[in-house]
Amino acid sequence: MAMENSCFDAIVIGLGSMGSAACWRLAQRGAKVLGLDTFSPPHRRGSHGGDSRIVRLAYFEHPDYVPLLQKAYQGWDELAEWKGIAVFERTGLLYFGPTHHPLISGALESSRLYSVPIERASVTNYPLFHVPHDYCCLLERNAGFVRPDLAIQAMLEAAQQYGSQHRTQERVLEWKHERGEIRVNTERGIYRAKKLIVTAGAWGGSVLAQLKAQLQVSLQTLVWAKAKNPAQVAVGTLPCWTLADEQYPGIFYGFPAIPSMVDGSIRGFKLAHHAPGITVTDVDREDPVPQPDSLASVRDILDRYFPNQFEDELEVETCRYTNSPDGDFIIDSLPDTNQSVVYALGFSGHGFKFAPAIGEVLADLALAGETQIPIGFLSAGRFR
Ligand SMILES: Cc1cc2nc3c(=O)[nH]c(=O)nc-3n(C[C@H](O)[C@H](O)[C@H](O)COP(=O)(O)OP(=O)(O)OC[C@H]3O[C@@H](n4cnc5c(N)ncnc54)[C@H](O)[C@@H]3O)c2cc1C
Known part of the structure; x- marks a missing residue:
């Protein structure tokens, strides 16, 4: 096969959230790229299932993420312009929580350091939410x-337009770095490249055994509830939202009821708990159907913060986080490969919003060996 005889500038393992972005950015710069995936992204077996992802800039987790997010915002707008449709819908984002909670104090700190517009809002403007009187409410309009x-499809299409070649339903079995080049064996062929980029998500520890100990995969539950008054949760009325409750670790978050791009049908008001999930020990096994007790925290939040506003019946789906030890991403090159193997893994349940920027970083690292985008705080060296 001709493809097997040629040497690519870069092979990307995994065409999901980050791999599709990497192919797009590499091919846009004229690199000869091959992208490989076990499935046909977008799909429901990795970390990008579940219909919607929040994008926000006043990053409460750590202000160091803000410059990377500013790049990502530019990337989402560039993709939207190229595709001719809104990829990133600016509904705004509400933050509810006690003033001292990291959700509130962290968002205000990022806003202050990087002049990210965020304003204090009145809870009375959002009658859907029954929050305690001492809760602070913030609104970030540009979220x-x-x-x-849609985003993954658009990034893959953009990549292909620039010449990136993609082979799906083709799992990578092993790779080798020898005599200054990379050889990748899949179920169907052997390919050669100057550089390897690993964006294998939950399978990152299988593709790069060196990282296995640092990547813990967990099963997370997403819930859709039917509103008794659908107008209250419609896009255009309800912003996205985040909420802290001190009985629980992490935060809760949700979306307005987003119509399907295919037929306009509405699945409901989606919400979830961003917190440690159920550990997955075998990433190749189909995920189990979520058990009712895994919904306890979400039901409690629906009962206390949205009393009598939703039907009892909930629709449920699962998705995977790939957690790093500290919840921050791991972006680096593998030692002893002369920077030939670059990876972006451990997105710990908050990576999607960064995808266009991660694509740029990976293209920089693969083609130039360095990047001007400040990602030092995400290097693997922090665990040594
Ligand atoms: C429930 C849930 C809610 C989330 N909410 C948000 C949110 O609101 N905002 C946000 O920013 N982020 C959110 N995230 C996180 C975000 O979705 C992930 O961080 C992101 O999707 C990770 O992307 P990835 O490229 O690492 O993995 P994926 O998108 O899963 O891509 C990995 C790809 O690698 C392929 N692959 C793996 N091994 C091989 C192999 N051997 N050969 C070939 N291909 C291979 C897989 O098939 C897959 O397609 C959420 C995640 C979940 C699960």
Whole structure:
């Protein structure tokens, strides 16, 4: 096969959230790229399932993420312009929580350091939410959501337009770095490249055994509830939202009821708990159907913060986080490969919004060996 005889500038393992972005950015710069995936992204077996992802800039987790997010915002707008449709819908984002909670104090700190517009809002403007009187409410207007399926499709299409070649339903079995080049064996062929980029998500520890100990995969539950008054949760009325409750670790978050791009049908008001999930020990096994007790925290939040506003019946889906030890991403090159193997893994349940920027970083690292985008705080060296 001709493809097997040629040597690519870069092979990307995994064409999901980060791999599709990497192919797009590499091919845009004229690199000869091959992208490989076990499935046909977008799909429901990795970390990008579930219809929607929040995008926000006043990053409460750590202000160091803000410059990377500013790049990502530019990337989402560039992709939208190229595709001719809104990829990132700016619904705004509400933050509810006690003033001292990291959700509130962290968002205000990022806003202060990077002049990210965020304003104090009145809870009375959002009658859907029954929050305690001492809760602070913030509104970040320039936040919203992306549809991961649409975004991944658009990034793959953009990549292909620039010449990137993609082979799906073709799992990578092993790779080798020898005599200054990379050889990748899949179920169907052997390919050669100057550089290897690993964006294998939940399978990152299988593709790069060196990272296995640092990547813990967990199963997370997403819930859709039917509103008794659908107008209250419609896009255009309800922003995306985040909420802290001190009985629980992490935060809760949700979306307005987003119509399907295919037929306009509405699945409901989606919400979830961003917190440690159920550990997955075998990433190749189909995920189990979520058990009712895994919904306890979400039901409690629906009962206490949205009393009598939703039907009892909930629709449920699962998705995977790949967690790093500290919840921050791991972006680096593998030692002893002369920077030939670059990876972006451990997105710990908050990576999607960064995808266009991660694509740029990976293209920089693969083609130039360095990047001007400040990602030092995400290097693997922090665990040594
Ligand atoms: C429930 C849930 C809610 C989330 N909410 C948000 C949110 O609101 N905002 C946000 O920013 N982020 C959010 N995230 C996180 C975000 O979705 C992930 O960080 C992101 O999707 C990770 O992307 P990835 O490229 O690492 O993995 P994926 O998108 O899963 O891509 C990995 C790809 O690698 C392929 N692959 C693996 N091994 C091989 C192999 N051997 N050969 C070939 N291909 C291979 C897989 O098939 C897959 O397609 C959420 C995640 C979940 C699960």
